Amino acid sequence: MKSLYSKLRDARANLHLSQEYVAKCLGVSCSVVNEIEQGHRTVSKDEIERFCEIYGLSDSYLLDNPQGFDSQQIYTRTFNELVHTDQQEILSLISLRKEMAKRKRT
Template sequence: MPINRSKLFAGQRLRELRKRDKLTQQTLASLLGISLSYLNQLERNHRPLPDRLLHLICEHYGLTPAWFNDTREAHRLQALRETMGDVVFKEAPLTMANMAEAVRHAPALCDAFLTLYRAYTFEQQRAPSTLPDIAPLEPYEVVGNWVQEKHNYFHELDCAAEKFYQTLPEHKDGLEPVLTMFLLEQHGLKITHDTDMEQQGLVWRINRQRNTVILPHNQPQESRLFYLA
């Protein structure tokens, strides 16, 4: 039975190594064999550091995995992420970049905030009858809270994306037709475009009756790639 380990968010340590060697993100991404956008997400703690990259970096720099996890900043950031996932903060959300900046530049303030939140949850559990009635959540709020609880990380989806990326040819230009063909061959989904979607505030949708993925018209290439992926 596999061991359920916590995910490692090591953006600060990864950034320290890169700046120590005076490398650009593009250079380090090339050394690790990953995309620039993926490295950017790792450094911003938007994605956890997977085992294969952890071992590769440790081998390259002569480190042990403990070096990445032995940091109060990482634990403080994780606690802040979990705290901000509470529905009480739904009207005042923070981006991961905001939280990472707060942890780096105002750690004492973050600790005070976390202490206050723990006191709040203790009082909430001790005297639930004194709390005001809370209106039931809308379906999209329930989904949003679930995504927050997962820290926007879904292991099966992440592994599938990594596996797909590894099957691409070494020269990875022209990713859009590759994704389009993958959707057609694996899921029977065709791609069409709609000139009215952007005005409706939609970024993409699926017509299951027609097995069609519908995208907005005249979107930048990076946006089309994101929606297809």
């Protein structure tokens, strides 16, 4: 399975975009793009969203078990970015789903 970093590098190459162009779109230096593509720098959620916009990719494609990320970290980071009321709604939905699964088993 390809890593996040190789997916980003391949997507840029397939679109014939230079690292300089991508860096300008991201508002970072070319060395940052190079470090990301080499797997020497972590990628923030905002950067992933920007890469998706630039490359026309979905975040689910990029984050499908990317090397260096585990799903729990992604879920936690995303959950923590939500407002409190949305967090409470999600927790309620999780509780409901767990209760439904429990009832199914009995």
